[in-house]
Amino acid sequence: MLKRNQLILGNKTLADITEDICKPVETLPSKGWVALFLSAKTLLIFYVIILGIIIANGMGLLGVNHPNGWGTMIITFVFWIGIGHAGTLISAILFLFRQKWRTSVARTAEAMTVFAVMTAGLFPLLHTGRPWLDFWLFPYPNQRGPLWVNFRSPLLWDVFAVSTYATVSIVFWYIGLVPDFATIKDRAKNKFRRLAYGALSLGWRGTARNWSHYEMLYLILAGLSTPLVLSVHTIVSFDFAVASLPGWHTTIFPPYFVAGAIFSGFAMVVTLMTLVRIGIPQFKDYITIDHMEVMNKIIMATGLMVGYAYASEFFIAWYSGNQYERFVFINRAFGPYGWSYWIMVTCNVIIPQLFWFKALRRSIPVMFVVSIFVNIGMWFERYVITITSLHRDFLPSNWGQYAWSFFDSAVLLGSFGMFLTLFLLYLRLFPAVSIAEVKPVLHVGRKDLEPSSGGHH
Amino acid sequence: MAKKRIGGYAGIWTDEHLVVEAARKVHSMGFSKFDAISPYPIHGMEEACGIKRSMIPYVTFGAGTFGLLGGLWFTWWTSAVNWPINVGGKPFFSLPAFIPIIFELTILFAALSSVGALFVLCKLPQVDPPVIDPDLTSHKFAIFIPENDMGYDETKLDQLFKSMGAIETKKVAEF
Numbered sequence: 001m002l003k004r005n006q007l008i009l010g011n012k013t014l015a016d017i018t019e020d021i022c023k024p025v026e027t028l029p030s031k032g033w034v035a036l037f038l039s040a041k042t043l044l045i046f047y048v049i050i051l052g053i054i055i056a057n058g059m060g061l062l063g064v065n066h067p068n069g070w071g072t073m074i075i076t077f078v079f080w081i082g083i084g085h086a087g088t089l090i091s092a093i094l095f096l097f098r099q100k101w102r103t104s105v106a107r108t109a110e111a112m113t114v115f116a117v118m119t120a121g122l123f124p125l126l127h128t129g130r131p132w133l134d135f136w137l138f139p140y141p142n143q144r145g146p147l148w149v150n151f152r153s154p155l156l157w158d159v160f161a162v163s164t165y166a167t168v169s170i171v172f173w174y175i176g177l178v179p180d181f182a183t184i185k186d187r188a189k190n191k192f193r194r195l196a197y198g199a200l201s202l203g204w205r206g207t208a209r210n211w212s213h214y215e216m217l218y219l220i221l222a223g224l225s226t227p228l229v230l231s232v233h234t235i236v237s238f239d240f241a242v243a244s245l246p247g248w249h250t251t252i253f254p255p256y257f258v259a260g261a262i263f264s265g266f267a268m269v270v271t272l273m274t275l276v277r278i279g280i281p282q283f284k285d286y287i288t289i290d291h292m293e294v295m296n297k298i299i300m301a302t303g304l305m306v307g308y309a310y311a312s313e314f315f316i317a318w319y320s321g322n323q324y325e326r327f328v329f330i331n332r333a334f335g336p337y338g339w340s341y342w343i344m345v346t347c348n349v350i351i352p353q354l355f356w357f358k359a360l361r362r363s364i365p366v367m368f369v370v371s372i373f374v375n376i377g378m379w380f381e382r383y384v385i386t387i388t389s390l391h392r393d394f395l396p397s398n399w400g401q402y403a404w405s406f407f408d409s410a411v412l413l414g415s416f417g418m419f420l421t422l423f424l425l426y427l428r429l430f431p432a433v434s435i436a437e438v439k440p441v442l443h444v445g446r447k448d449l450e451p452s453s454g455g456h457h
Numbered sequence: 458m459a460k461k462r463i464g465g466y467a468g469i470w471t472d473e474h475l476v477v478e479a480a481r482k483v484h485s486m487g488f489s490k491f492d493a494i495s496p497y498p499i500h501g502m503e504e505a506c507g508i509k510r511s512m513i514p515y516v517t518f519g520a521g522t523f524g525l526l527g528g529l530w531f532t533w534w535t536s537a538v539n540w541p542i543n544v545g546g547k548p549f550f551s552l553p554a555f556i557p558i559i560f561e562l563t564i565l566f567a568a569l570s571s572v573g574a575l576f577v578l579c580k581l582p583q584v585d586p587p588v589i590d591p592d593l594t595s596h597k598f599a600i601f602i603p604e605n606d607m608g609y610d611e612t613k614l615d616q617l618f619k620s621m622g623a624i625e626t627k628k629v630a631e632f
Contacts, residue, residue: 014496014596139535148535152544157557164561168568175572179594183496186591202576203583206594207601208480208493208506210579215498216511217575224517224568228561235557436497 006445007101010285014439020282021433022184026193029428032279037424043417050410051126059129062411063403068390072408073127075382076415078236079264080120081162082257082378085229086265087113088169091176092225095218100444101294103437104286108276109269110173111430115422116268117166119415124158154238161235168228172221178204179214179436233261240385247328247389250316256309260381263302263348266295267374272423274368276432286433289362296361299374300352306381307349324394332388336401340380341388347377379412462631465603466611467589468618469625473499476598479621481505483600486617490606494589494599516574517567524566528559587631601632 012020029037054061064071087109094102125134137159139149149156181201188194204210237257240248270292277284317329333341351373355361392399426432443449470476473495480493484507493499493506502508536542537549547554575581589599602614611628618626 015592018496018595139531145540148540150542150544151532151536151558152547152551152554157561160558160561164565167565171568171572175575179497183594186588186594198585202581203586204579204581205586205588206494206496208495208499208502209508211495211498212503212508213511213513213575213578216513217571220513220517220571221568224564224571228564231557231560231564238557439497440500 004445005288005290007104007288007290007441008286008438008444009288011446011448012285012442014442017439017442018183018187018435020285021180021431021435021438022187023282024280024428025184025431026187026189030279033424033428036279037421040417040420040424043414044421045417046410047414047417050407050414051122054126054407054411055131059127061405061407063405063408065400065403067393067398067400068387068402070127070386070390071402072404072411073123074239075379075386076412077120077123077127078257078382078386079379080116080123080415080419081236082233082261082264082382083268084113084116084120084165084169084265085233085258085261086269087111087116088165088172088225088229089262089265090269091172092222092229095222096226100441101291103441104288104291104433105269105273105295106437107173107176107430107434108272108426108432110169110176111423111426111432112265112268112272113169114166114173115419115426116265117162117169118422119419121162121166122418123415124155124162154235154242157235158239161232165228165232168221168225172225175214175217175221176434176437177430178202179206180431180434182206183435184431230258233257240389245389245393246322246324247332247385250313252309252312252316256306256313259302259305259309260348260378263299263306264375264378266299266302267371267378270295270299270367270371271375274364274371276427277364279427280432283433286438289364292364292367293358293362296355296367296370299371300355300361303348303352303374307345310345310349328389328392331392332384335388335392337384337388337391341384344377344380344384347373348381351377462587463603463605464628464630465601465606465632466609466614467599467601467627467629467632468614468621468623469590469593469627470598470600470621470623471596472622473598475622476600477501477505479600479618479623482617482621483602487608488602488606491600491602494593494601496594496596496598499598511578513571513574513578517571520570521563521567524563525559527566528562529555531562532558587629589627589629589632590625601629603632 008017010016059073062071062073064073090102090109091106091113095106125131128134128137137149137156139151178201181197182204185194185197185201188197234254234257237253241250241253243249273287273292273295277287314329314333317325320326332338351370354366354370360366387402391401468479470479476493476495477499480491480502483491484505489507491506493502495502532555533550536551536555541549543549588594589601590597593599600618602609615626
């Protein structure tokens, strides 16, 4: 039998774990954190101003035009929603598969999900052009009939999918945090911290009866989140696939989008975790090279799935015998936007092949660079899907280029300001590794702690 | 808080395996109202304490069913009854197109109601409930026996806890 590696390094005791994880919350931030936070916050303020200008003047400031009705807003929406998927995969799907290594990364990955979905959620709301009327997206009794929403539209399915996903992810994340908030409350030396974390902990005391209900709820939420997360990107892909536009109208889209979402999400988890390991050095014992390697393996596996989907799309375009379908794909790779297609293929299919080598997938600098490339590649994947399909459809008289403007760049860049500000605040205010979930896996791979009798783990 | 809290006697352990053994012993002696407190869920503790399976799944199933049927009814009533509108010649009641909506509502109702059930069953939220020892959310474990449990005797419990490896025993004014 294969011997298990230690999940948590450094021969910790239970008290050490509490101390290590609570420390960032209880001490003053480092200079590095302050510098990052001020940069992120500046970018966020820039983002707010840019969005204000766009709301005041209209969507025409971005590059959208005829025939490119969808642009940066939708591309970046799909990009951020996709990133969110890895968090739910780690927290829910790996929980159902009893993958014990997930405990160290689940909390932060799920925080990433929540913030990525928040960042993503703004885009379709703004893309409507009149965001002050966005409540029209929800069916509510009104004085126009009542005129109900069109439940047959994939865009409306998206409203329900994304809002359900955001709600359930936040609840799942918060329920996981409750026992850890109680830990911080009980350790608190000053009154304000005790009050704040006491309120957040809802008065949790960890009695066996409560844990029994809690574990059941956690299992159920994991079970509900699993089909939910798969449904969300499936429905996002329906936004494209249900339209009859060549390049969008393909049945492979739902699995292809879900694989791509997990691919990009894990890349973002790796990017963030490499930085968290530098910023909070004691977390290196919890988020070990073994953890990073496992995630890199998932990146490679899902990267190959995405690569297969790219190839399959081309094959089907040729095999369909449909001249419009064939044209769209030839135009995609060799037309005016061919450069974006090849950026996508290089970043998503070629570069992750480095992870075939064990030394490379265990090297922090290599995985950091590769994960950045994957992030770039996955943004371009959505760019390729959206723009290359729209810009040249059936009639040559209907062709045109997307008019990329300063505001497209500003919105894309600014969204990182929003995400990073939230993420950096999270690292300071919340326990970034799940204390109550890490403790039960402390014994894994450790001879001195293996249960002596009756243990069946 | 209007709710009256009860006092009792508690033992504190630092070893996960010993506290499970102690809980098993206390349970076999006939105590029924006792509770074990731990910083994380302990494998085998539920069996040792004789805790029944949580009833949350029934709530989940009920709420999920409500979400499913409610979603089905709502999409049908709005699209085919209240104001039927012809969209691209599709049927007023386009069931396949309504499935994503119905699915999301099923998940939403099931998840939120399950969380609500946890709050009710664990009597959360509580405002600053008394704790036996602040380390019980970090690295210590406790068994608490309320004074109204059958056969409550502080001197006997003190001996029992110590013989089971407790590092500390104490009288708890209210829990």
